[in-house]
Each structure stands twice: as structure tokens, then as C-alpha cells.
Amino acid sequence: MADVSKLVEARYLTALGEPDARAAVTFLGTERIEVLRFVDGDIARYATLGMSVAPMADPTGALADPDRGPRAELVLSVRLAGAETDKVLRPLAVLAASPQVEGVVVAPGASLDVGEPLWPGAPFTSVLVAEPGGLVEDLELDAPLEPVRFLPLLPMTPNEAAWKRVHGASALEERWLSHGTDLRDPHRGSVDLTD
Template identity: 45%
Template sequence: MSESVTDLIEKHLQAAFGTRPQRASVTFLGVEPIDIERFVVGEDAAYVTVGCARHPMADPNELNPDPVRGPRVEIVVRMHASRPLPGLHRRLATIAAAPAVEGLVLGADALVDLGEPLWDGAPFTALVTAVDAELGEVALPAPMDPVRFLRAVPITANEAAWMRLKGVDALREAWAEAAIDLDDPGRSPATM
């Protein structure tokens, strides 16, 4: 393959957003660097990991995981660019490295609990994922699976508890009923 998986992802993202990103790179011992690309379009910003999909995710209990086939994802957090979100890139890189480090398999409708603020001073300590339809997929040469983008919505500890108890659909319904703007970094949590 002439272009790497990360090269194909970066080309796809620049075409989708129509702009070049700001970039931060985070390195973990024993893992290839994870980049966080920040695209600003109008008054909104999208933070996208690049590097999680370098290798397919596999169940950590598999003795011989397939090095080519398997799900590949990158994480997207969309926020209004109304204020800085210090530390967000480090937390996203930690999540993106989790498949390689901990064997975590990321998918849609998953709850990822960080146990710490998603960015410095944030009330959000977890994320709930969904397929990011706006970004589509990045096709890779056969037999590799395409790269999917998972939109990660920041949630509070109470919202995470509600999701564990009632499920992701109930949480999304509570947001809709309260007309909560999920892209607002200063939003109030849904009342349960």
C-alpha cells in the first residue's frame, strides 16, 4: 500500500472539513503516536483522533488476532469553539490508545468512563459514542475493514449512571426533551 492508513484518514478529514487542522501529538510508551486534529469551521470545532485505526481492534482474549481484518475507528468530539478546552487532546489520545494498550474494542453506543474531567475543569467525565454520519468512512484496500468515525458526546457522571441504568436511548430521549445542545462545552446536564 503506497499510503498509510493515517495518510488516508488525514486526506479524508481535510476533504470533509475543507480546511487544514491544528495538530497535537501524544505518545505513550510502546504505542505509536496518536494525533489529535482540531478543525474549526465557523463557530464550531471538531477534535478527531488519528492513529487509533492504524491497526484493527481485537478482543484481548484472542490468542492470534488478525493483523489485517477487524474494526477500525477514530474518535470525534464536536464542540462550539466558544472557549479553550485544555487537556482534551490528552484525554482523547488516551481513549484512542486504549485498543492497543488495553484491548478495548470501541463501537457505537458505548460508554467510555474516564473517571476524570474530559478537559481541565469540565463537568464531563465520560463519553457516549455514536456513528458520525457526517464523516462517513475511509475505504482501505481489501481485505482491510474501512475506518469508521465515532462521535463521542461528553457526559457527566450522573448521565453515565442514568445510561447504565436505563440505556443509551433513554439518555438521548432525556437530552431531546430538555432541548440540550450537546455541542455546548458549558451545557447543563440532563435532569433525570
Template identity: 50%
Template sequence: MDVLSAVKSTVLDHFGVTPDAVDSASVTFLGLEPIEILRIPGDGAVHYATLGGSRHPMGDPGDLLADPVRGPRAELVLTLRLGAGPQSGLVRTLGVLVASPSVEGLVLQPDSLIDLSEPLWQGSHFTAVLLGEGEVPATPLPEPAEPVAYFSVTPITATEAAWVRVRGAQALRDAWTEAGIDVTDPGRRAVNL
């Protein structure tokens, strides 16, 4: 079963691009297989999609034996508006996030708050991310494997991360909507909470 080929095909089809229109970079962590980050141009935006997190199912790190087939699988998609300059270090950060199930035993899911406690890219004031339901449709895999889910990645500030811990993810999303915050703007400020 070539999971990554199916994932890449789903992502490219969703964004309506061919492989030659996409840039990619590879991130490697000790003891893990390489993770590829696709950089997909869009209309006034750029989409970063991980390729490698779904290679293995996510599972409970306390299990004595990991099931090599059953269990949730996920990839991450981050969309940023163009025009804010390069985001140096972002590829590595996305690699860290999508590798967190293998390294930290996290199970990625909507409303997950992942706090890295360091800038997501050089010069960024975002230090955490909030995962949400992605727009890319799930990639079906042969039974008994679960489909690959795609989660949106929203960069958030330390203040916004604290808000999520106290009030929940939906309360932060509601505050963004009320304030007219464009979460794809890499230069945006935290919403006044």
C-alpha cells in the same frame, strides 16, 4: 497501505478544509505509536479528530495472535461549540480514548460508554463519553481490511453515565432531545433525569 493518510484526507474533505487550516498536536503513550489530534475550525464550532487509532485493527485481547489486517478500525471526532475558553487536557483525553483498544482491549463502537472517572479537560464536569455514529463517511481500505469508521464523542457527566448504564444510550439521547440540550456546549449541565 498508508491508512493514516487516507483517514486524514477523508476527515479534511468532510469538513471542507485544507491541511494549512488545521492545527494538530501529538500524544504519545509508552509502547504505542504517536496519536495525532487534529483541531479543525468550523462554523461556530471546533472539531477534534483523532488520527492514529485506525493504524491497527481492534481485536479481542484474548486472542493469541492479533490479525494485522482484518478487524474493525476506528477514529473519534468530538465537536464543541466555540466560546467556552480553552479545554486544557482535552487532547490527552482524546488520545487516551482512541488508544483504549490497544491499551485496554476495548472495541470502539456506537453506544459505547467510556468512563474515565476524571474530568475530560481541566475544569470540566464531564467524566465520561458516549460514542455515536459519526457524520464523517467511512474510509475504504484495500481488501481484506475493513473500512475505517468514525464515531462521534459526546462528553457526559457521572449522572448521565449512570443513566446510560441503567436505561441505555438511546434513552439518554431521547432525554437530551426532550430537554433541548445542546451536547456540543462545553459548559452545559447534565440533563435532569
């Protein structure tokens, strides 16, 4: 069987170029999670590596299938604008380990909360998982393995996260779009949530 991590890293190199930094975090009882940083102009992209080694399993299922189940990696894009965004490495690794640690299935439309700022001084403590397929294409694996999906993460302020819980992910994304919100701005405030 193919080494999923090596295939994922090769896909990143094709889509994003060479990483200029990487860090690894290991949580008790989990696979090692790496976070790679790719810089493109004034944008830093932080991408997880290792989350897709095992498929995500439904926590209500009786037995986890070692082959079948969705696989994903996480990608966060942030503008380099004087914020300490490199400190997002550990929170990102925590989110990437959540399927192994908590039995969470990470899918588009989900909210993931780290319970603290994503980096020092960040106005965000959570992210919205967006649809894959834009920046990094899905990675097909040999059957019966499901493809690896590269899920973009969109930082949310606490007010946006609360509003999303009531109105849904698509409504929040539509609000961001209609207000021209720069979701890569590490200093941005909440979008206008008044009707």
C-alpha cells in the same frame, strides 16, 4: 498496502477542511496518536489520527489478526464558548490509544471514561460513542481491511453516565433529544433524568 493514516487525514481534509492545530502523543508500546483541531464558525472539532492504523481486536481472542477487525477514529465537536477545550487533546489521545493499550473495542453505544474532567472545569469525565456516518463518512480500505469508521463522541456528565449504565445508550440519546440538549455546549449541566 495503503498508508491508513494518510488516507484518514485526506478524508478529514475533504470533510472538515484544513486543521488549524495538531498535537501528537505517544504512549509506551503504542503507535503515535495525533489530535487535529478543525474550527468551523463557533464549533471546534477535535479528531484523532492514528487509532485506525491497527484493527481493534477482541481482548478474549487468542491471537490478534493484523488485518481484520474494526477500525475507528474519534471526533469530538464542542462550541467555542470560553472553555479551555484545547486541553481535551491528551484525554482524546488516551481514548484513541485504549484499543492498543487495554484491548478495548470502541463501538457505538459504549461509554469511555477518562477519570478526570475532559478539560479544566468541564462537567464531563466520560463520553458516549455515537453512530458514525454523519460528519465524516466511513473510509473504505482495500480488502481484507475493514473500513475506518469516524465515531462521534458525546460528552456525558457523571449523572448521565450512571443513568446510561442502567437504561442504555439509546434511552440517554432519546432523553437528550426530547429536552433539546445542546451536546456541543462545553458548560452544559446534566439533562433532566427524573421520570
